[in-house]
Amino acid sequence: MSVFYFVAFLSIFFALMTIFTKNPVHSVLYLVITFFTFTVHYILLNAQFLAVVNFIVYMGAIMVLFLFVLMLLNLNKDTEPLKSNLVKLMGVIAGACLLLTVGGSLRVLEISQPIVMKNPDIGLVGNLGKVLFSDFLLPFEISSILLLTAMVGAVLLAKNEPKKA
Template identity: 90%
Template sequence: MSIFYFVAFLSIFFALMTIFAKNPVHSVLYLVITFFTFTVHYVLLNAQFLAVVNFIVYMGAIMVLFLFVLMLLNLNKDTEPLKSNLVKFMGVIAGMCVLVTLVGSFRMLETSQPVTLKNPDIGLVGNLGKVLFSEFLLPFEISSILLLTAMVGAVLLAKNDAKKA
């Protein structure tokens, strides 16, 4: 349990650092660390598939893309326009809505016994593969054919556009 509390503290800390960082590149890096702590939470919850997907998709692809976009934007203080009072007012209203939502959710929170799953191996990759290739084999194969068709169509469209140029 102490590992959970330590990782939960790190998640909250780096999420707050994401919000309060002045430099946007540092903010994205803090968000990558926050996603890594979520991956650790998934491993602690015995959901290895979600941990791997979170690690590959969010940390490996989306956040690196955000980082590259921010590095290419050339965000200087001289190029950033001054924010109007309307934008600041809308930010205060959005912050108050989040605060009301948090207060309402904490009021609904009740202390009870921990939830135990009937099948503790439900998040394992092996079990997901067994279900995917037995019960859902036909939808899995149809979706793979659909993705293959979309990929071939995109290549053909790009090839036709290249010939016209």
């Protein structure tokens, strides 16, 4: 249980570092570390499939895209517009609402006994595949057709048509 609390502390720490770091590249790197701590949480919760998907998709693909976008934007202090006091006030109000919500949810949350799963194999990939291909076969196939249609549409939209002379 102490590993869970240590990783939870690291998650919160690196999430705050993501927010408060001035350099956007460092902020993205802290976000990668935060996602890694989420992967450790998934492993501790016996959800290996979610851990692998989080590791590959979020840490691998999306964070690389964030880094490329930040490098292509070429942000510097001269081109960044000054934020008005209204935007700062709205940010403070939104942060206060978030803290109020988190405080209220923590006040309601009472855990007197440790949580024990009835089925410890619930997060394994094999069990997920059995449920996916038995109970949810039709929605799975419909979503695959929808994704295939979107991919074909994206290819057709990106295709350059030859100009007629």
